[in-house]
Amino acid sequence: MKRIDLSHLDDLALGSVFLATGGGGDPHVPRLITEQAIKTYGPVTLIAPAALDDDAFIVPIGSVGAPTVSLELLPSVDEAARTIEAFEAHVGRKVDAVASFEIGGGNSLIPLVAAAGKGIPVVDGDGMGRALPEAQMMSYAIAGVNPTPALAMDYAGNQATFQTNTTEVYERHIRSFAMAAGGMITTAEHAMSGAELKRSVIPGTLSFSIELGRILRENRGQAEGLLKPLQEIFARSIYGQCQLVFQGKVVDKATRIVGGYDVGEVTIERFDGLGDPLKISIKNEYLLGKIDDRVIASVPDLIVIVDYETGTPINAERLRYGHRVAVFAVGCPDFYRTPDALRVVEPRCFGFDIDYVPLEQL
Amino acid sequence: MKRIDLSHLDDLALGSVFLATGGGGDPHVPRLITEQAIKTYGPVTLIAPAALDDDAFIVPIGSVGAPTVSLELLPSVDEAARTIEAFEAHVGRKVDAVASFEIGGGNSLIPLVAAAGKGIPVVDGDGMGRALPEAQMMSYAIAGVNPTPALAMDYAGNQATFQTNTTEVYERHIRSFAMAAGGMITTAEHAMSGAELKRSVIPGTLSFSIELGRILRENRGQAEGLLKPLQEIFARSIYGQCQLVFQGKVVDKATRIVGGYDVGEVTIERFDGLGDPLKISIKNEYLLGKIDDRVIASVPDLIVIVDYETGTPINAERLRYGHRVAVFAVGCPDFYRTPDALRVVEPRCFGFDIDYVPLEQL
Numbered sequence: 114m115k116r117i118d119l120s121h122l123d124d125l126a127l128g129s130v131f132l133a134t135g136g137g138g139d140p141h142v143p144r145l146i147t148e149q150a151i152k153t154y155g156p157v158t159l160i161a162p163a164a165l166d167d168d169a170f171i172v173p174i175g176s177v178g179a180p181t182v183s184l185e186l187l188p189s190v191d192e193a194a195r196t197i198e199a200f201e202a203h204v205g206r207k208v209d210a211v212a213s214f215e216i217g218g219g220n221s222l223i224p225l226v227a228a229a230g231k232g233i234p235v236v237d238g239d240g241m242g243r244a245l246p247e248a249q250m251m252s253y254a255i256a257g258v259n260p261t262p263a264l265a266m267d268y269a270g271n272q273a274t275f276q277t278n279t280t281e282v283y284e285r286h287i288r289s290f291a292m293a294a295g296g297m298i299t300t301a302e303h304a305m306s307g308a309e310l311k312r313s314v315i316p317g318t319l320s321f322s323i324e325l326g327r328i329l330r331e332n333r334g335q336a337e338g339l340l341k342p343l344q345e346i347f348a349r350s351i352y353g354q355c356q357l358v359f360q361g362k363v364v365d366k367a368t369r370i371v372g373g374y375d376v377g378e379v380t381i382e383r384f385d386g387l388g389d390p391l392k393i394s395i396k397n398e399y400l401l402g403k404i405d406d407r408v409i410a411s412v413p414d415l416i417v418i419v420d421y422e423t424g425t426p427i428n429a430e431r432l433r434y435g436h437r438v439a440v441f442a443v444g445c446p447d448f449y450r451t452p453d454a455l456r457v458v459e460p461r462c463f464g465f466d467i468d469y470v471p472l473e474q475l
Numbered sequence: 476m477k478r479i480d481l482s483h484l485d486d487l488a489l490g491s492v493f494l495a496t497g498g499g500g501d502p503h504v505p506r507l508i509t510e511q512a513i514k515t516y517g518p519v520t521l522i523a524p525a526a527l528d529d530d531a532f533i534v535p536i537g538s539v540g541a542p543t544v545s546l547e548l549l550p551s552v553d554e555a556a557r558t559i560e561a562f563e564a565h566v567g568r569k570v571d572a573v574a575s576f577e578i579g580g581g582n583s584l585i586p587l588v589a590a591a592g593k594g595i596p597v598v599d600g601d602g603m604g605r606a607l608p609e610a611q612m613m614s615y616a617i618a619g620v621n622p623t624p625a626l627a628m629d630y631a632g633n634q635a636t637f638q639t640n641t642t643e644v645y646e647r648h649i650r651s652f653a654m655a656a657g658g659m660i661t662t663a664e665h666a667m668s669g670a671e672l673k674r675s676v677i678p679g680t681l682s683f684s685i686e687l688g689r690i691l692r693e694n695r696g697q698a699e700g701l702l703k704p705l706q707e708i709f710a711r712s713i714y715g716q717c718q719l720v721f722q723g724k725v726v727d728k729a730t731r732i733v734g735g736y737d738v739g740e741v742t743i744e745r746f747d748g749l750g751d752p753l754k755i756s757i758k759n760e761y762l763l764g765k766i767d768d769r770v771i772a773s774v775p776d777l778i779v780i781v782d783y784e785t786g787t788p789i790n791a792e793r794l795r796y797g798h799r800v801a802v803f804a805v806g807c808p809d810f811y812r813t814p815d816a817l818r819v820v821e822p823r824c825f826g827f828d829i830d831y832v833p834l835e836q837l
């Protein structure tokens with residue numbers, strides 16, 4: 114077992130924004146809260162899925178809402194631990210470890226805050242291997258873990274619990290509660306046994322994200338220089354492929370909050386202004402990249418926009434007109450290329466009328 | 476203590492539509508379900524508020540949603556009793572009696588279904604003395620009863636619970652859940668002791684509604700003939716005033732579902748086509764009647780539209796172009812003319828920039 118201490122937080126936050134593919138919520142405030150929690154309660158134990166008892170009780174925890182809201186509606190420092198405590202009271206059972214909904218963005222850090230406050234380990238892994246906008250897209254749900262009993266808490270301590278049979282219905286209920294509570298809540302859901310976690314988790318992503326953050330930090334500089342070290346780390350991971358697919362300037366970007374999601378599009382022109390621009394469709398995350406009618410990369414593969422000069426990944430809610438950027442595409446974990454997974458994450462699930470073609474075949 | 480049996484249901488349904496002032500949900504399906512419940516479990520005991528033990532545990536129960544939806548999304552026969560059972564499990568305490576949110580419309584009947592199924596009494600009284608669109612407008616909330624713990628169930632058995640401190644926040648949460656669950660749910664909320672109920676209930680409205688329905692049935696016919704018997708029954712009730720304020724034909728009616736409510740306006744012209752028409756603003760209920768700029772009646776007083784030929788009250792979701800109608804105005808119970816009540820039910824709470832003037836002073 115490893116421990117996550119203060120020295121890991123900057124790299125974790127940086128790596129998680131890369132894996133967030135534009136969504137997942139800005140990690141700045143969650144990082145500050147995690148720092149506070151670790152200073153108060155000490156380092157957090159990281160437990161490998163394989164090291165969990167089969168009958169351990171694990172609950173994933175994270176924020177639900179529109180990433181734009183996470184810039185303004187801040188969670189309280191004790192919201193994550195109080196959510197776990199309220200969840201334990203609701204189900205009448207102690208939680209042995211917490212896990213992440215998604216390794217991307219702020220949701221990689223929320224479980225650390227809960228784990229520190231409660232003195233329990235956090236699982237090295239997550240439910241997406243990236244960030245995706247809806248609960249039924251989590252590997253836990255795809256593998257058949259029941260979404261409820263679930264508990265949600267807002268910044269003011271208001272609580273709701275949910276009981277339903279399908280994650281699709283749960284997603285509708287929790288999303289509407291997030292909107293009614295101001296746009297962002299903390300939830301504990303998809304609770305499961307250690308045995309269930311082992312067959313549903315995307316493993317190792319928390320330690321991978323720290324390692325990825327270190328690579329980004331040590332190779333800070335123009336995007337071309339990042340490509341080789343990124344290809345090396347992804348090649349020996351569950352992701353595989355990493356390609357540098359575009360470089361240029363953001364000439365248009367617009368998102369609106371629709372049904373609790375940030376929905377919109379960003380347009381990037383080459384620096385020399387020649388050729389067709391790259392258009393990337395957004396629903397919280399960067400989901401589909403096209404040049405004219407040609408698909409460059411699509412969900413569930415990862416599309417990542419980084420600052421051209423520094424290689425720092427940029428979340429969709431921070432992306433602005435005039436940003437000089439590079440766009441990377443990364444293969445998704447094999448789990449997300451299975452028929453069960455593609456049924457809920459293929460491009461058509463997001464309204465794009467195309468078949469999924471794996472990155473390396475495009 | 477009295478009992479409510481099958482012989483009371485038609486009158487109760489009829490009286491409750493009059494007191495619903497256009498909203499409250501259509502009672503047709505709730506009446507059929509109540510009939511089924513009473514046939515299965517026997518008559519329901521009606522208990523006067525004063526007869527309750529001070530430490531009895533009472534929970535109001537009813538439907539929450541947009542009345543238009545109640546015509547299509549039908550509750551299941553056992554939804555009300557199952558909601559009480561789930562509520563008891565949630566709070567860890569047996570419910571001694573159920574009460575109504577509002578005597579208007581289908582919500583006068585839902586507690587009877589729960590009471591029959593559970594074999595417990597229903598309180599003779601309600602939380603509005605009419606129908607009103609939002610939870611914080613209930614006399615229970617105005618008198619300081621906490622809205623939560625609350626439990627909601629949909630037709631499919633999906634459940635949610637809520638924990639919050641103010642009814643305004645609770646209203647936002649429960650309304651969003653109703654929309655996410657398809658537009659109509661059954662909820663148990665504002666649970667209280669017998670002592671709390673005695674100081675917060677609008678008393679006697681369930682037996683009054685049955686009596687009112689009998690008057691409407693026995694005097695079925697043109698609206699002018701109804702006026703005298705209606706004035707007699709209201710004069711000896713908590714309502715007082717009853718006036719016949721307009722007769723004519725519906726020449727325009729439009730509502731949309733906005734934020735979970737039916738919102739719109741109906742326009743009624745005199746039969747002779749002379750003079751300005753009466754315009755009535757709707758938010759689930761008929762809230763404000765104006766001829767040109769002159770206010771004829773306004774919330775919290777009751778505005779009731781009945782069929783001109785039969786005197787049968789017509790809910791807003793059933794009102795159509797061409798309906799020949801009469802419009803009655805009825806004074807509200809004194810409770811709703813107190814400053815605490817007017818703070819949440821005066822015309823400005825519905826977006827009308829006018830002061831409340833009691834009916835008898837207009």
